[in-house]
Amino acid sequence: MAKRTVRSPVTSPGSRRGPTPAARHRSQIVRAEPAQPVVELLPTRLTLSAVRAVSKGCKACDLYKRGTQTVFGEGPPRAEIMLVGEQPGDAEDLAGHPFVGPAGRLLDRALEEAGISRARVYVTNVVKHFKWEPRGKRRIHAKPNAGEIGACRPWLETEIALVRPRVLVCLGATAAQALLGRGFKVTQQRGTFVESSWAPLVSATVHPSSILRAPDDESRRDEMRAFVADLRRIGRRSASTRPE
Numbered sequence: 001m002a003k004r005t006v007r008s009p010v011t012s013p014g015s016r017r018g019p020t021p022a023a024r025h026r027s028q029i030v031r032a033e034p035a036q037p038v039v040e041l042l043p044t045r046l047t048l049s050a051v052r053a054v055s056k057g058c059k060a061c062d063l064y065k066r067g068t069q070t071v072f073g074e075g076p077p078r079a080e081i082m083l084v085g086e087q088p089g090d091a092e093d094l095a096g097h098p099f100v101g102p103a104g105r106l107l108d109r110a111l112e113e114a115g116i117s118r119a120r121v122y123v124t125n126v127v128k129h130f131k132w133e134p135r136g137k138r139r140i141h142a143k144p145n146a147g148e149i150g151a152c153r154p155w156l157e158t159e160i161a162l163v164r165p166r167v168l169v170c171l172g173a174t175a176a177q178a179l180l181g182r183g184f185k186v187t188q189q190r191g192t193f194v195e196s197s198w199a200p201l202v203s204a205t206v207h208p209s210s211i212l213r214a215p216d217d218e219s220r221r222d223e224m225r226a227f228v229a230d231l232r233r234i235g236r237r238s239a240s241t242r243p244e
C-alpha cells in the first residue's frame with residue numbers, strides 16, 4: 001500500500017557543521033508548508049464514504065491550492081468495472097464529481113453504445129485535483145507530474161482495494177503508466193488484457209478527451225468507433241467471466 005516518504009534533513013554534502021544557509025532556507029519553506037501524506041488522513045476504519053470524506057482535506061501535494069476541491073471517485077461501492085482517468089477537468093473541479101464535463105459525456109455515450117451500464121461502473125482518476133494553467137480567462141488542463149501522481153496514489157489504491165472491481169480499465173496514458181508501468185503503450189496495447197494484480201481483468205484504452213481533440217469530424221468518428229470497440233470487447237469479456 002502507500003509508502004510514507006520521510007524528508008531527510010537538507011545538509012551540504014560532507015559538511016559537519018550542519019545545513020548551509022540556502023539549505024536551511026529551503027527546509028524552512030518545507031516546514032512552513034508541510035505536505036501531509038495521504039496515509040496520515042486515512043481513517044482507521046476504511047470505507048469508501050469515510051475515505052471520500054477525509055479526501056476533501058487532502059494537502060498531499062500543492063494541487064489543492066489550485067483546484068476548487070478534491071474530486072473523489074464515484075459509482076457503486078462494489079462496482080464490477082472501474083474506469084480510471086487522469087485527473088478532473090474544469091467542469092469536474094467546479095462540480096466536485098468525476099467525468100461530468102465534455103469528456104464524461106462522451107464516455108457516457110461510448111459506454112451506452114458498448115452496452116455497458118453506467119450503474120455497473122465506478123469512475124475515478126489517478127489525481128484528485130484539477131491541475132491547470134491560466135490562458136486568458138480560461139483554465140487549461142496541465143499534465144500532472146510524477147510527484148503529484150505519487151502523492152495522490154494512496155487514494156486510488158484505497159479505492160481499488162475497497163471496490164475490488166473485477167475489471168479495471170485505464171483511460172489514457174497517465175492512468176495506464178501509473179498502474180501498469182511506464183513501459184505500457186496505450187497506442188499499441190489498447191483493448192488487450194494484461195496480467196496485473198489490480199484486478200482479475202485489466203485493460204487500457206484511450207482517454208475520451210483524446211477523441212474530443214481529434215483534428216476533424218472524420219477522425220473523431222473513427223476514434224470514437226475504436227473506443228467503443230475497445231469498451232465492447234471489455235464488456236463482453238466481463239460478462240462472459242461474471243460469476244453466477
Ligand code: URA
Nearest residue numbers: 085086087089098099
Ligand atoms: N478527464 C479525466 O481524466 N477525468 C475526469 O474526471 C474528467 C476529465
